[in-house]
Amino acid sequence: MAEINVENLKVVYRGVILALQGVSMRAGAGEAVALLGPNGAGKSTLVRAISGLLPQYDGRVLDGKIVINGQETQHLPALKVAGLGLTAILEGRPIFRYLTVTENLRAAGHKLTPQRQKELTDEIFTRFPRLYERRFEQGGYLSGGEQQMLLLGMALLTEPRILVVDEPSLGLSPKLTEEVMRVLDELRRDKGLTLVLVEQNARAAFSIVERVYVMEQGRVVFEGTAKEAQADADVMEFYLGGAVAGGFAEAKRYRRRKRWV
């Protein structure tokens, strides 16, 4: 059973900035949930906490609990959390820019037997034909969408049970966003993955998750099914309005603000 339970989590950066003010959320085994909300709401902070990566950002859990597969993890380092089957693709698209696509995949799967590595690499190239075409290209020369696909491929080579993905649509065209979402959805279904998706692009998230948490100012302000969120006029207007109405233009503006690769 690969599930996440977060209870009343409080997170502070640099000892003074309270970024999460008592957040509770749950992702059941094999379930897809999205964390939505405006800039600065605390979405990335929550996934950093779940992934054990807060110390890298000078952050720490002040109070509350994170339970992954029955084990309390709020004070575990990232490597231990990864050992529980959680793989996180966080901001910045951290690929090896001077290695080719194939080499990046090999590096990600270094713990696997050569046979398993080959099986999974073949699977990745089947799921992402574009990556196969670009397999001898250096990572740094790939487009944003191709880099996102490479990151998903690299994540698959860690054989995760829980996948945490921060803003996969960032900077992508609507068509590419749709493709990345489709692949995420297929992966979850085919492999029974638990998926936690952070998205500014609420419309994209609604297409593949069952439940959503809308955050603002370090709190969860709405929790419900994707359908309930879309039917709630206040949620749509006050918290998700810009993201839904703005579409690609909004994404581009956002991309300019947030630096990556």
Ligand SMILES: Nc1ncnc2c1ncn2[C@@H]1O[C@H](COP(=O)(O)OP(=O)(O)OP(=O)(O)O)[C@@H](O)[C@H]1O
């Ligand atoms: N490393 C850090 N040091 C200090 N404060 C931080 C740090 N990272 C985030 N914060 C602050 O914590 C709050 C929550 O930020 P967070 O990045 O989690 O929000 P977010 O919902 O992911 O926003 P975005 O969609 O813009 O990434 C913000 O007020 C932000 O300024």
